[in-house]
Amino acid sequence: MPGGNDKVGNAMTTVTPMMAQYMAIKADHPDALLFYRMGDFYEMFFDDAAAASEALDIALTKRGKHDGDDIPMCGVPVHSAESYLLTLIRKGFRVAVCEQMENPAEAKKRGNKSVVHREVVRLVTPGTLTEESLLEARRHNYLAALSCLRDDWAISWADISTGAFHVMPLGRARIGAELARLVPSEVLVSEAVDAELRSVFSDLGIYPTVLGRASFDSSSAETRLCSLYQVQTLTAFGNFSRCELSAMGALVDYLDITQKGRLPLLRPPQSDAVSRLLQIDAATRRNLELTHSMSGGRAGSLLSVIDRTVTPGGARLLERRVSSPSRVLPVIHERLDAIDWAMETPLSSTLRDRLRKVPDLDRALSRLGLDRGGPRDLAAVRNALEQAEEICDALSGADLPSLLTESRDALGGHEALLTVLDSALVAEPPLLARDGGFIAPDYDAALDDARRLRDEGRGIIASMQARYAERAGVPSLKIKHNNVLGYFIETTATHADKMMSPPLNDSFIHRQTTANQVRFTTVELSELETRILNASGECLEIEKRLFSDLREAILAKAPQLSETGLALSEIDLALGLADLARQHDWTRPRVDDSRAFDIRAGRHPVVERALQQQNAGAFIANDCALMPEGDGAAVTLLTGPNMAGKSTYLRQNALIALLAQMGSYVPAHSAHVGLFSQVFSRVGASDDLARGRSTFMVEMVETAAILNQADDRALVILDEIGRGTATYDGLSIAWATLEYLQANNRVRALFATHYHELTQLAGKLEGVRNATVAVREWNGEVIFLHEVHDGAADRSYGVQVAQLAGLPKPVIARARSVLEALEKGERDRATPKALIDDLPLFSAAAQAAPTTAPTGPSPVEQHLRDLNPDDLSPRDALRALYDLKALTHND
Numbered sequence: 017m018p019g020g021n022d023k024v025g026n027a028m029t030t031v032t033p034m035m036a037q038y039m040a041i042k043a044d045h046p047d048a049l050l051f052y053r054m055g056d057f058y059e060m061f062f063d064d065a066a067a068a069s070e071a072l073d074i075a076l077t078k079r080g081k082h083d084g085d086d087i088p089m090c091g092v093p094v095h096s097a098e099s100y101l102l103t104l105i106r107k108g109f110r111v112a113v114c115e116q117m118e119n120p121a122e123a124k125k126r127g128n129k130s131v132v133h134r135e136v137v138r139l140v141t142p143g144t145l146t147e148e149s150l151l152e153a154r155r156h157n158y159l160a161a162l163s164c165l166r167d168d169w170a171i172s173w174a175d176i177s178t179g180a181f182h183v184m185p186l187g188r189a190r191i192g193a194e195l196a197r198l199v200p201s202e203v204l205v206s207e208a209v210d211a212e213l214r215s216v217f218s219d220l221g222i223y224p225t226v227l228g229r230a231s232f233d234s235s236s237a238e239t240r241l242c243s244l245y246q247v248q249t250l251t252a253f254g255n256f257s258r259c260e261l262s263a264m265g266a267l268v269d270y271l272d273i274t275q276k277g278r279l280p281l282l283r284p285p286q287s288d289a290v291s292r293l294l295q296i297d298a299a300t301r302r303n304l305e306l307t308h309s310m311s312g313g314r315a316g317s318l319l320s321v322i323d324r325t326v327t328p329g330g331a332r333l334l335e336r337r338v339s340s341p342s343r344v345l346p347v348i349h350e351r352l353d354a355i356d357w358a359m360e361t362p363l364s365s366t367l368r369d370r371l372r373k374v375p376d377l378d379r380a381l382s383r384l385g386l387d388r389g390g391p392r393d394l395a396a397v398r399n400a401l402e403q404a405e406e407i408c409d410a411l412s413g414a415d416l417p418s419l420l421t422e423s424r425d426a427l428g429g430h431e432a433l434l435t436v437l438d439s440a441l442v443a444e445p446p447l448l449a450r451d452g453g454f455i456a457p458d459y460d461a462a463l464d465d466a467r468r469l470r471d472e473g474r475g476i477i478a479s480m481q482a483r484y485a486e487r488a489g490v491p492s493l494k495i496k497h498n499n500v501l502g503y504f505i506e507t508t509a510t511h512a513d514k515m516m517s518p519p520l521n522d523s524f525i526h527r528q529t530t531a532n533q534v535r536f537t538t539v540e541l542s543e544l545e546t547r548i549l550n551a552s553g554e555c556l557e558i559e560k561r562l563f564s565d566l567r568e569a570i571l572a573k574a575p576q577l578s579e580t581g582l583a584l585s586e587i588d589l590a591l592g593l594a595d596l597a598r599q600h601d602w603t604r605p606r607v608d609d610s611r612a613f614d615i616r617a618g619r620h621p622v623v624e625r626a627l628q629q630q631n632a633g634a635f636i637a638n639d640c641a642l643m644p645e646g647d648g649a650a651v652t653l654l655t656g657p658n659m660a661g662k663s664t665y666l667r668q669n670a671l672i673a674l675l676a677q678m679g680s681y682v683p684a685h686s687a688h689v690g691l692f693s694q695v696f697s698r699v700g701a702s703d704d705l706a707r708g709r710s711t712f713m714v715e716m717v718e719t720a721a722i723l724n725q726a727d728d729r730a731l732v733i734l735d736e737i738g739r740g741t742a743t744y745d746g747l748s749i750a751w752a753t754l755e756y757l758q759a760n761n762r763v764r765a766l767f768a769t770h771y772h773e774l775t776q777l778a779g780k781l782e783g784v785r786n787a788t789v790a791v792r793e794w795n796g797e798v799i800f801l802h803e804v805h806d807g808a809a810d811r812s813y814g815v816q817v818a819q820l821a822g823l824p825k826p827v828i829a830r831a832r833s834v835l836e837a838l839e840k841g842e843r844d845r846a847t848p849k850a851l852i853d854d855l856p857l858f859s860a861a862a863q864a865a866p867t868t869a870p871t872g873p874s875p876v877e878q879h880l881r882d883l884n885p886d887d888l889s890p891r892d893a894l895r896a897l898y899d900l901k902a903l904t905h906n907d
């Protein structure tokens with residue numbers, strides 16, 4: 017983040033008027049980069065210039081002096097400012113955009129030394145973006161505010177690019193999980209909350225924006241919200257606690273500050289309840305790779321393989337569903353009914369073809385709302401409504417389930433607006449209103465006239481000339497133009513008397529007599545002249561006025577339009593999920609309020625897709641039954657070698673539960689899912705050194721969270737808990753954890769472990785059973801069958817897996833003999849000390865050591881070492897690849 021400009025506070029004795037203005041504005045925005053408009057550039061000065069030139073990799077120059085020193089400066093052209101803004105925002109800067117509010121000529125009227133008046137018109141921050149180029153179309157961009165009043169907590173969040181606005185009361189312990197669910201781009205907090213939640217924020221990599229206490233004041237929040245929605249009281253929207261009001265108020269206050277009083281179109285706040293959603297904490301989300309893969313991108317996530325939507329709105333709805341599966345049965349059922357319908361309908365491809373033509377209605381509306389929109393946003397509304405109408409017609413006779421009936425009903429009712437937009441706009445309007453040319457011919461008579469004048473000025477003059485010649489009875493009469501008189505009528509001097517006597521002198525006004533000619537004008541001609549001269553300007557003015565009329569007409573319908581947008585997304589999503597289900601043979605899950613979990617032939621959607629793409633064989637489907645007796649637990653203890661597919665099996669079952677509760681079909685032959693309230697998924701031992709915690713500590717913190725929070729409706733997935741510490745410690749912790757989950761939390765759980773000792777608990781603890789992933793041994797090698805069976809694994813095959821991984825042969829041979837000795841020792845109950853003494857450790861190792869001397873790096877390795885990817889252009893990179901390939905041939 018940029019620091020304040022040290023220089024700005026210094027005495028301003030010798031500064032130029034412009035610098036004085038710059039400094040005054042900068043002083044109001046100490047923690048943002050100031051984009052100071054100068055003609056066609058946004059310029060930055062002092063520390064801002066240094067920070068921006070480095071972040072943007074642009075030249076740092078200088079302009080004038082301040083206190084005897086050069087003033088550092090850098091600038092970006094206005095027309096390409098958006099891409100620079102994007103880079104700066106991604107790098108964590110905030111940008112205050114300062115525009116010229118008048119033109120230099122106007123400033124000059126106040127005196128020669130006057131500076132053009134400038135104002136900051138907008139603060140660009142990560143959570144308040146609306147530009148298409150700065151946003152990801154298929155993702156939400158949330159701004160969130162967290163508030164705490166005594167022990168109450170609330171979070172509000174809004175996407176100003178779509179108008180979504182929500183609030184939720186929540187316990188302190190749920191904050192991390194909610195932030196992980198929403199992945200906000202920006203989080204607003206008070207200083208106190210910032211201090212209190214520092215570790216939560218740092219865990220999630222969030223750098224909150226700290227606001228003053230006044231922003232969170234709950235009574236002024238109410239006033240603020242009432243005036244935003246122009247209502248007397250907020251009760252129509254729900255009963256909000258003081259803490260919720262404070263969170264919402266802070267958010268609206270911040271929008272007011274950053275948008276400089278122009279508030280975005282926010283839908284009425286929707287009060288969400290934690291209890292309606294399946295709870296998934298941050299670690300579980302990471303682990304299950306719901307919307308982002310472990311490496312951070314979208315590729316490889318669940319979302320990426322199930323997204324078949326064809327509209328940006330549909331994609332964002334899917335992202336919301338995946339991040340927030342429901343735990344309300346009717347909601348889940350109605351979504352599943354919608355997919356049932358979409359699976360069967362013959363309209364599917366017609367509807368999807370139409371949906372493909374639907375532009376991003378939400379974002380167009382939001383830009384229009386903030387007066388940041390252009391003609392293309394008007395056209396986006398028109399195109400969306402056109403398709404909505406067609407889709408509505410196509411669905412008119414269909415026997416729709418309730419969710420889609422609601423959607424269909426929300427599509428129509430825009431005929432009047434559509435007619436206006438249709439007749440007003442050209443097919444493909446330009447980006448900016450100020451360029452004009454977006455209003456269609458025959459829409460506005462005044463505009464048509466102005467355009468005719470602009471385009472056909474000469475033609476009109478010619479016809480006027482013919483008319484005047486006839487009226488005056490002077491065939492040689494001409495209309496001419498020069499720079500002194502402008503347009504004028506000219507006849508030869510011989511006609512002077514006639515022209516200057518009644519009745520002609522009524523309309524022909526004498527202007528000039530030269531040696532041979534007399535020149536006249538008429539009121540009509542001078543009006544025409546002014547109109548021709550002003551025609552271009554007038555065209556633009558009329559188009560601007562029409563733009564704002566159309567914008568007003570759209571905004572007057574904004575609430576209905578956003579309902580239409582949501583309806584289109586809902587239809588898109590149902591069709592998308594149905595398409596996925598049909599293609600990959602997914603099935604409708606039975607979701608009820610039992611505590612069953614019975615999956616037949618379940619698959620992992622992401623691993624299966626990866627295998628398909630790599631042509632790496634078929635995915636082996638597996639059953640999973642977690643069927644507790646009464647209110648007891650149901651735990652499956654899964655053992656099996658590394659690489660057998662334990663993690664895949666664990667995760668696939670968690671994903672099936674999640675998919676079912678978000679209201680989607682699932683990858684299985686059949687699925688019976690008794691509602692879950694929470695899902696926990698933990699993988700043992702993944703180092704988190706960046707956060708300064710050891711592997712084992714992370715594992716234990718996460719395990720503690722489960723044991724403290726899981727209730728008897730939780731699904732718990734534990735993958736090798738305890739492996740981050742010494743064998744006996746790890747085993748004891750895994751053992752105690754399992755017992756506690758079974759007796760106290762009484763969860764449905766899958767527990768993968770390397771500790772074979774744990775398998776003895778099956779049969780002894782009620783509801784605990786063993787399962788193992790089958791492998792076959794052949795010629796001393798393991799073959800992974802990936803089939804899950806009842807029973808416990810007999811051994812771990814670690815050595816065989818190591819062999820597959822390419823460990824040198826002597827090491828494998830040595831490992832086998834150590835293993836044998838250890839196993840024998842265990843049988844004979846020998847002490848480890850005795851074992852080690854017995855083993856010919858070093859002699860064997862010496863024998864097994866490779867005989868050839870190390871030969872140093874190969875040419876390929878050497879070439880690779882010499883390469884620095886950061887220095888390569890794409891062309892160099894390709895060349896390097898060819899060189900490497902050639903070297904392998906030489907090898």
Ligand SMILES: Nc1ncnc2c1ncn2[C@@H]1O[C@H](COP(=O)(O)OP(=O)(O)OP(=O)(O)O)[C@@H](O)[C@H]1O
Pocket residue numbers: 623634635636637656657658659660661662663664665802
């Ligand atoms: N059911 C399956 N059908 C086909 N291939 C599978 C299946 N399950 C797993 N695999 C393949 O095996 C690989 C290893 O699976 P996974 O990571 O689940 O093993 P694991 O037993 O958890 O191993 P480790 O204990 O080493 O973590 C997967 O990447 C996948 O390619």
